[in-house]
Amino acid sequence: MDYVKLINCMRCGMCLPACPTYKETFLETASPRGRVALVRKLQDGELEQSERLLEYLSLCLDCQACASACPCGVNPGELVAEFTCERKDGSRLGFMEDLVLRKLLPHPDRLEASMAPMRLYQRTGLQKLVRTLGILKMFPKPLERMEGLLPNLPERPLRQVIKEDMPAKGEVRGTVGFFLGCVMSLIFSDASRATIKLLTLLGYRVITPRNQVCCGAPNMLAGDLAGLKEAARKNVDIFGGFDLDFIITDCGGCGAELKKYSHHLSNSSVASFSNKVRDISQVLAMHADELKLLLKPLPMKVTYHDPCHIAHCQGIRREPRDMLKLVPGLEYMELENADACCGSGGTYNIAKPEMADLILHRKLDTIRATGADAVVTGNPGCLLQLKKGLLDHLPQVKIMHLTELLAQSIDA
Numbered sequence: 001m002d003y004v005k006l007i008n009c010m011r012c013g014m015c016l017p018a019c020p021t022y023k024e025t026f027l028e029t030a031s032p033r034g035r036v037a038l039v040r041k042l043q044d045g046e047l048e049q050s051e052r053l054l055e056y057l058s059l060c061l062d063c064q065a066c067a068s069a070c071p072c073g074v075n076p077g078e079l080v081a082e083f084t085c086e087r088k089d090g091s092r093l094g095f096m097e098d099l100v101l102r103k104l105l106p107h108p109d110r111l112e113a114s115m116a117p118m119r120l121y122q123r124t125g126l127q128k129l130v131r132t133l134g135i136l137k138m139f140p141k142p143l144e145r146m147e148g149l150l151p152n153l154p155e156r157p158l159r160q161v162i163k164e165d166m167p168a169k170g171e172v173r174g175t176v177g178f179f180l181g182c183v184m185s186l187i188f189s190d191a192s193r194a195t196i197k198l199l200t201l202l203g204y205r206v207i208t209p210r211n212q213v214c215c216g217a218p219n220m221l222a223g224d225l226a227g228l229k230e231a232a233r234k235n236v237d238i239f240g241g242f243d244l245d246f247i248i249t250d251c252g253g254c255g256a257e258l259k260k261y262s263h264h265l266s267n268s269s270v271a272s273f274s275n276k277v278r279d280i281s282q283v284l285a286m287h288a289d290e291l292k293l294l295l296k297p298l299p300m301k302v303t304y305h306d307p308c309h310i311a312h313c314q315g316i317r318r319e320p321r322d323m324l325k326l327v328p329g330l331e332y333m334e335l336e337n338a339d340a341c342c343g344s345g346g347t348y349n350i351a352k353p354e355m356a357d358l359i360l361h362r363k364l365d366t367i368r369a370t371g372a373d374a375v376v377t378g379n380p381g382c383l384l385q386l387k388k389g390l391l392d393h394l395p396q397v398k399i400m401h402l403t404e405l406l407a408q409s410i411d412a
């Protein structure tokens, strides 16, 4: 860890009001400033690593709202994540971590096969029965949470059905690689289908290499730096085989991780890969005039939730809003604290359900106040978290990916 990043904190506290866990607890140990101090003392050997201290650090969502607020360029969330990674790396992964991070995620076929029982569970009506009878209450809490978050799965993962090479429609503008995130392919395939449709309509040939692997963000979350580097090397090699103008993703979490590959591996092909990565909203914004010609009226009241991985990690805020405002007939409502985390945080909402629920409820209150018919966002973690939250508490409000809404306007 770069020690300078730690000592840059001047303890001003400007990050505190931005931190979702501080807002809920008012505890210094659950604040960005407190976390930087803890990591520094642990690094200096002034504090011994204890379960209690590590528990304080694990309450951080790595949402990076603190980084956006810090005037000194300190990124407490990233420092906590790096500290966790360095502490854990090289040590043995637990059985479940090893299974998911090393045996499933790097192998899309296996990952997809592992979801087949869930698809069967939904298709046979068993899910409905289990939910109606409340049987899941008898299972461990994390399992109950995971089941509750699971929306209806598509018939087949998008990776299996999408053409690897989709030609541009009309005048050809260029060739892009599409990074299809695991969750987008397995769960939100309609959104990624819409992304590819928009890109081809705007004149891009879209290459979606079928052998691409998970971006490595779950490895980073679990402190498995070696696994992350392995994923990065594979993806850089695969996409490096094509002559691409951009590498585009519609998954905020993947985009943030792909852009950071060059922090973890230093060679020119990794840097060139990371430099080409764009969130879909960035590319759509480049072609706003052409996109506008394709959009038809969609009379809806819509608000936008900034995913942490798009707003704080990639600094993208204007582009998605601008795209929504292009849709004729759409009434755009700004959400209060739109860039405050929704409590998803990768697997945070399963690992820390109480805190995740508190954070989610704050978000739902702001959504309710807009009176919107739909919330638009750009990250599968937020889609999962808000879908469940809205279903339980604001069932009249829909949740959509940005590209789904734009495609709906094109087809209207």
Ligand code: SF4
Residues within 6 Å of the ligand: 008, 009, 010, 011, 012, 013, 014, 015, 016, 032, 033, 036, 066, 069, 070, 071, 072, 073, 074, 075, 076
């Ligand atoms: S992390 Fe930044 S904003 Fe927070 S206390 Fe330190 S210097 Fe201030």
Ligand code: SF4
Residues within 6 Å of the ligand: 018, 019, 020, 021, 022, 031, 032, 035, 059, 060, 061, 062, 063, 064, 065, 066, 067, 076, 077, 078
């Ligand atoms: S990353 Fe988020 S939860 Fe963690 S310290 Fe920063 S603002 Fe707080």
